[in-house]
Amino acid sequence: MNLPPLVRSSRNLGRLLRAGRGSIGFVPTMGALHAGHLSLVRRARRENARVVVSVFVNPTQFGQREDFAKYPRDLAADRRLLAPLGPSILFAPGVGEVYPRGFDTTVRVGGSLGRVLEAAWRPGHFEGVATVVARLFALVAPRRAYFGLKDYQQFLVIRRMCLDLGLPVELVPCPTVRETDGLAMSSRNRRLDARRRFLATALVRALLASAALAGQGERSAPRLKAAGMRVLRAAPGLKVQYFEVADPETLLPLRRVRGRAMALTACTLGRVRLIDNISLMVPGHA
Amino acid sequence: MNLPPLVRSSRNLGRLLRAGRGSIGFVPTMGALHAGHLSLVRRARRENARVVVSVFVNPTQFGQREDFAKYPRDLAADRRLLAPLGPSILFAPGVGEVYPRGFDTTVRVGGSLGRVLEAAWRPGHFEGVATVVARLFALVAPRRAYFGLKDYQQFLVIRRMCLDLGLPVELVPCPTVRETDGLAMSSRNRRLDARRRFLATALVRALLASAALAGQGERSAPRLKAAGMRVLRAAPGLKVQYFEVADPETLLPLRRVRGRAMALTACTLGRVRLIDNISLMVPGHA
Numbered sequence: 387m388n389l390p391p392l393v394r395s396s397r398n399l400g401r402l403l404r405a406g407r408g409s410i411g412f413v414p415t416m417g418a419l420h421a422g423h424l425s426l427v428r429r430a431r432r433e434n435a436r437v438v439v440s441v442f443v444n445p446t447q448f449g450q451r452e453d454f455a456k457y458p459r460d461l462a463a464d465r466r467l468l469a470p471l472g473p474s475i476l477f478a479p480g481v482g483e484v485y486p487r488g489f490d491t492t493v494r495v496g497g498s499l500g501r502v503l504e505a506a507w508r509p510g511h512f513e514g515v516a517t518v519v520a521r522l523f524a525l526v527a528p529r530r531a532y533f534g535l536k537d538y539q540q541f542l543v544i545r546r547m548c549l550d551l552g553l554p555v556e557l558v559p560c561p562t563v564r565e566t567d568g569l570a571m572s573s574r575n576r577r578l579d580a581r582r583r584f585l586a587t588a589l590v591r592a593l594l595a596s597a598a599l600a601g602q603g604e605r606s607a608p609r610l611k612a613a614g615m616r617v618l619r620a621a622p623g624l625k626v627q628y629f630e631v632a633d634p635e636t637l638l639p640l641r642r643v644r645g646r647a648m649a650l651t652a653c654t655l656g657r658v659r660l661i662d663n664i665s666l667m668v669p670g671h672a
Numbered sequence: 673m674n675l676p677p678l679v680r681s682s683r684n685l686g687r688l689l690r691a692g693r694g695s696i697g698f699v700p701t702m703g704a705l706h707a708g709h710l711s712l713v714r715r716a717r718r719e720n721a722r723v724v725v726s727v728f729v730n731p732t733q734f735g736q737r738e739d740f741a742k743y744p745r746d747l748a749a750d751r752r753l754l755a756p757l758g759p760s761i762l763f764a765p766g767v768g769e770v771y772p773r774g775f776d777t778t779v780r781v782g783g784s785l786g787r788v789l790e791a792a793w794r795p796g797h798f799e800g801v802a803t804v805v806a807r808l809f810a811l812v813a814p815r816r817a818y819f820g821l822k823d824y825q826q827f828l829v830i831r832r833m834c835l836d837l838g839l840p841v842e843l844v845p846c847p848t849v850r851e852t853d854g855l856a857m858s859s860r861n862r863r864l865d866a867r868r869r870f871l872a873t874a875l876v877r878a879l880l881a882s883a884a885l886a887g888q889g890e891r892s893a894p895r896l897k898a899a900g901m902r903v904l905r906a907a908p909g910l911k912v913q914y915f916e917v918a919d920p921e922t923l924l925p926l927r928r929v930r931g932r933a934m935a936l937t938a939c940t941l942g943r944v945r946l947i948d949n950i951s952l953m954v955p956g957h958a
C-alpha cells in the first residue's frame with residue numbers, strides 16, 4: 387500500500403503525466419475525503435489507465451460569509467485513504483498554481499442553472515466552480531472526470547460548460563453515497579455535533595417522503611413539496627433554504643410532475659449548510 | 673479556381689473535417705472579407721494541411737446601439753475571394769448553429785484587458801468575442817488560429833482565454849494590412865463615403881506622429897498622446913473616443929515609455945467606428 391505521489395505544482399503534474407501513457411480518469415475534490423469520494427476514485431480506477439485526484443479548496447467558489455476558512459482540510463489523511471485504492475496521483479496545488487499571475491478568465495453558465503436553487507443562495511458560487519473545473523481540466527487533461535450527484539446542480543452546470551466550450555472530457559455522474567442512516571456523505575458532516583448529526587438525517591427523510599408520495603401517483607408539486615417540508619419542519623433548529631420539485635434538466639420549479647423530476651433541498655444546521663436531492667418518478671409516465 | 677465548399681451546419685463541418693487529415697488552420701471572420709483577411713488565409717494555407725475560414729457576424733459582440741444590422745455581409749463575394757487562395761472550407765453558420773438550444777455559457781476575461789479602451793467603450797463586447805471564439809474553436813478544433821493585429825486588444829483577450837482555459841490552439845498574430853494611404857483594412861471602411869474615407873486616414877497619421885516622436889526619444893506618454901491628438905483634432909467631424917499610450921501586455925495607460933509600448937486609438941466618423949494601433953519604440957531601451 388504505497389502512498390500516492392503528492393504533486394504540488396502544475397509543472398510537476400504535467401511532467402509526471404507526460405511521462406506516462408493511457409487514459410486519465412480525474413476526480414476533482416476539495417479534500418477531506420470520505421466514502422463518496424472514494425467510490426469516485428474506485429470507478430475512475432476501473433475505467434482508466436491512470437487516476438488523478440485533486441485536492442483544492444477553491445476560494446473563488448465560496449461566498450464572503452461562507453465557510454472557506456472552516457472547510458475541513460486533512461491532506462495527510464486524504465493521502466492515506468487513497469493508498470489502498472491502487473495507484474493514483476494526488477494533485478494538491480496551492481492557489482497560485484491553479485490561478486497563476488495574470489490569470490483572468492471566468493466561465494459563467496447562465497440560464498436557469500445559473501439562477502435558481504444553489505445559484506440563488508450562493509451568488510457567484512457556480513462561476514467559481516465552472517472556472518476552477520475548466521482550469522483543472524486544462525492542467526490535468528483527463529479523458530474522463532467523475533462527479534458525485536449530491537451536487538446535482540453542479541454536475542448540470544459543468545456538463546453545460548463542457549458541451550458549450552467543447553471541452554474534450556467525458557463526464558461521469560456517480561450516485562450519492564450515504565451513511566447507514568441515509569445522510570448523504572459530505573465533508574461538511576464532520577462539522578456537525580452529535581445532536582445536529584442526528585437532525586441532519588431530516589434532509590434525506592424529507593426527500594424520501596416526497597419520493598414515496600410520488601411513487602403513489604401524486605403529481606402535484608406543491609403536495610410533493612409539502613410532504614418533504616413536514617419532515618424538515620419537525621427537526622428543531624434546522625433552517626430550510628429551499629425544498630423544490632424541479633425539472634431534472636433545467637431545474638426550473640414544476641407545478642406537476644410528468645415522468646421524472648428531481649426533489650432538491652438545502653438546509654442549515656447552525657453554521658453548517660447541507661444539500662441533498664433525490665430523483666422522483668410518478669408511475670404511469672414514460 | 674474552385675469555389676470553397678460552403679458549410680452551413682456544425683454537423684456537416686464536423687463530418688467534413690473528420691473525413692480529412694492534417695492540421696487545421698482557422699481564420700475566424702465576420703465576413704466582408706478584405707486583403708487583411710486574405711493575408712491571414714494565405715498564411716494559414718502555408719502553415720497547415722487544411723484551412724477553415726468562418727464567416728459569422730456574431731450578435732453577442734455588438735452592443736444595442738452598435739452596427740450589427742448594418743455590418744456588411746456579402747457571402748457570395750467572400751466565397752469568390754477565397755477561391756484563388758487554394759483549397760479551404762468556408763464555414764458560414766447561422767446563429768442557431770453557433771449557439772444551439774440550451775447553450776448558456778459565457779467566457780469573460782477580466783483584469784485590465786476586460787476594463788480599459790475597447791472594453792470601456794463597448795461593454796460586453798469582449799465577453800461576446802471570447803465566448804464566440806471559444807465556441808468556434810470547439811466546432812473547428814483547429815491546430816492554429818490567425819488573428820489580425822488591428823484588433824490588438826481582442827488578440828490579448830483571446831490569448832489570455834486560451835492560456836487560462838488551456839485551449840489547445842496556437843494563436844498566430846498577424847500584422848495589420850493597410851490601404852495604400854495607410855488606412856487599416858476593415859470591413860467597416862466600405863461604409864465610409866468618399867469624404868470620410870479620406871478623413872479616416874487621420875487615425876494612422878496620428879499613430880505615426882506619435883511613433884515618430886517616440887523614435888526621436890520622447891518618453892513622456894502625455895506628449896506622445898498630444899502628438900497624436902493634434903492630428904486627430906485636425907480632421908473635421910472625426911470624434912475621438914480614445915488615443916492612449918499603453919503597456920503592450922496589460923493595456924494600462926503609461927506615464928513614461930520604457931522600451932516598447934502601444935499607441936491605440938478609436939474614433940467615429942458619422943456612424944462608423946474605426947480603431948487602429950501601432951507599436952512604439954523609444955531608442956536606448958532594450
